[in-house]
Amino acid sequence: MYRKKQHSPITPEKFELLPGTKLSLENRWVIMAELIPWDEFEEEYAKQFKIEKGAPAKPFRMALGALIIKEQLGISDRETVEQIRENPYLQYFIGLEAYTFEAPFEASMMVHFRQRINVEMVNKINEEMVKTGREKTEQKEEKSSSDSEEIGERENKGKLILDATCAPGDIKYPTDLEILNQGRKATEQIIDSLYKSIKRRLKKKPRTYRNIARIEYLRIAKKRRSTKKEGREAIRKQLKYIKKNLVSIEKLILEGATLDSLNKRQRNLLEVVKKVYEQQQQMWEKETQSVSQRIVSINQPHIRPIVRGKAGKPTEFGAKLSVSYVDNYIFLDRISWENFNESGDLQGQVEKFKQTYGCYPSSVHADRIYRSKANKDWCKQRGIRLSGIGLGRPPKNISQEEKRQTKIDEGFRNRIEGKFGQAKRKFSLDLVKTKLKETSETAIAITFLVINLSQLLRQLLLLLLSFSVTSKTLELNKQKMITKTDFLNSFIAVKVINLEANYWLLAA
Known part of the structure; x- marks a missing residue:
């Protein structure tokens, strides 16, 4: 049954709040605020700023707290600011002393927060947070004699899982023709800006053939299927137009135009287009599809193709990550925009485990690529069991106990795959939407910090x-x-x- 209440319209002025209301100590943001070591990294964050000059910077807790809120809620920068403005718990989380109806900062400040808190600092915060949190949530039984025992004499203890993954960037699937078309349009805009700065001295503007070049690009781009010969011919024509535009830019500079008439983005694009032209010209002449440090995005030239060989996505475009997993916590050990062999990181990751926990792990669980002869010998010298069967032809006689242990190890190693799934489904590791190299690295590191915080x-x-x-x-x-x-x-x-x-x- 439903009964309609007879009352006057509700307005914001009439809406009553509870008098003397305080924040609940059971709220998740209040609890998480106690888990993060804000004060320990305040001084390191403050070293980036001058003491006497410049406007006062936002506090470290506000900067890091805003990045954590964005990642935890999975929202945009603008929505993050709105959520903080409307929610008193979020305002407490970023360090405000009292609730305010005004936004504490502009949405554009989120970019500066990512630039100021780099990936190295985020990793340090992550490790310190996990260390402090484990001391609060776990009761460890340690003998009194272990304090005087040397680190090298302690027995191996614990399990370490290693793996690598890719964090794709937010770019359109790259094709050679599309990249050249974007480069051509960028050079045309640069020519317009340079000519405008010396228009009074130069009578005639350099010809760019932009309409003809666009028609020739669309003739192939709109085709559902095109032959290899047609594709190569279209690439050759776009290379010709870009070369002519680059020559025109050099002539404009000789005529008196300066690069100062271009904005920062155009100057960066000019350098990127020159490198793209060299790479595409080299691949076209040699009839190959690979080149060193290949650029796949004009606007994000730091992104590289990462060949993973996975079903459905043999190649991903983004950053490659080397990750370790210990006791339900995941840590980012290496981030690179160039492809690399993750097996070379095993020894450094094991040494890091020893530095953190005071001993080597009893076993290291990793996939087949980590089981090289060098890694197996290195682990054997330190009494570490490297799980799985090594590279090469498998042995003929495998006992049932070895088969059982291998199956258990593979099942245990799947835990890190679950963390990758959590990072890519619940959080933003599946598509990094930040555009700059340093801000993308910070966003990736924040994802692992928020996973451990949860x-x-x-x-x-x-x-x-x-x-x-x-x-x-x-x-x-x-x-x-x-x-x-x-x-x-x-x-x-x-x-x-x-x-x-x-x-x-x-x-x-």
Whole structure:
């Protein structure tokens, strides 16, 4: 049944807030704010700015907090500012002392935040946050003699998972003809700007043939299918137009035009187009499809093709990442826009594990590419078991125990694949939408930080709920108010608290 209430229209002025309202200590943003070591990196962040000159910069907590909010909620820069302006919990998270109806900063400041907080700083924050969070959420049993024990004498302990993935950039699928067409249009705009600066001294503007060049491009681009000969001929013509435009730009400079008449973006585009012309001319002459440091995007020249050989996506265009996984936490060890063999990172990642935990891992779990002879010998010298069968022809006689161990290792290694799925489905690792090289690297590193932050929040909530149920049950048991069956049922209920914690995180 529905009953319509008779009341006056609701207006913002009449809407009443609870008097003396305070933030809830159980809110996820309040809990996450306690897990991040804000103060420890404030000084390092402040070193980028001058003490006396310039406008006051936004605090470190505001900068990092805004980036975390954007990644956690999966929204744009503008929407991030709006969410912060409307939500008191988000304003507390970025360090404001009181709620305000005004936005704390402009949406364009998000770009500066990514430039100021580089990938190295984000990785340090991630490692320190996990270290501090684990001390709060886990109770470790350590012997008193272990403090005086040397690091090199400690026994191997723990498991390390290694893998690599690609973070694709937000670019159109590149073709040689399309890249040349974009380069040609960029040179035409540069010629227009240079000619405008010396228009009074130069009577005639250099001819660009832009209409003819566009028609010839569209003749092939609009075809559903074109032959190899037609494609090569279209590329040859676009190369000819770009070469003529580059010569015209040089003549304009000799006539008195300066590159200062161009904006920063046009100057960068000019250098990119010159390199694209050299690469495409080389590939056209040699009839090949590969070249060193190949540019696949005019606007994002740092992006490279990463051949992965995956089903459906044999080649991805973005950054290649080398990642390690320890105890449900994931860390970004290396980020590169050029393709590399990830097996070369194994020794450095294992040494980093030793530096962090004071000992080598008992086993390293990685896919086949990591199991080179050099890596196997290196791990064997340090008492580390490298999972899986090595490269080369598999041995004929494999015991059932070895087959069973290999299957267990492969199942354990799949955990890092689950983290990749979480990063690409729930967060933004599947499509990095930032445009600059340094901001893209920061955005990628923030993704791994937020994943670990969510894991810490989940474990902390699980610990609190488990402690609450257990302590209450023990208290009732001492008072003999419950039976043995109820006592056992209460401990069984603790097993499902993890599901309740996940539901709470989604609902919060």
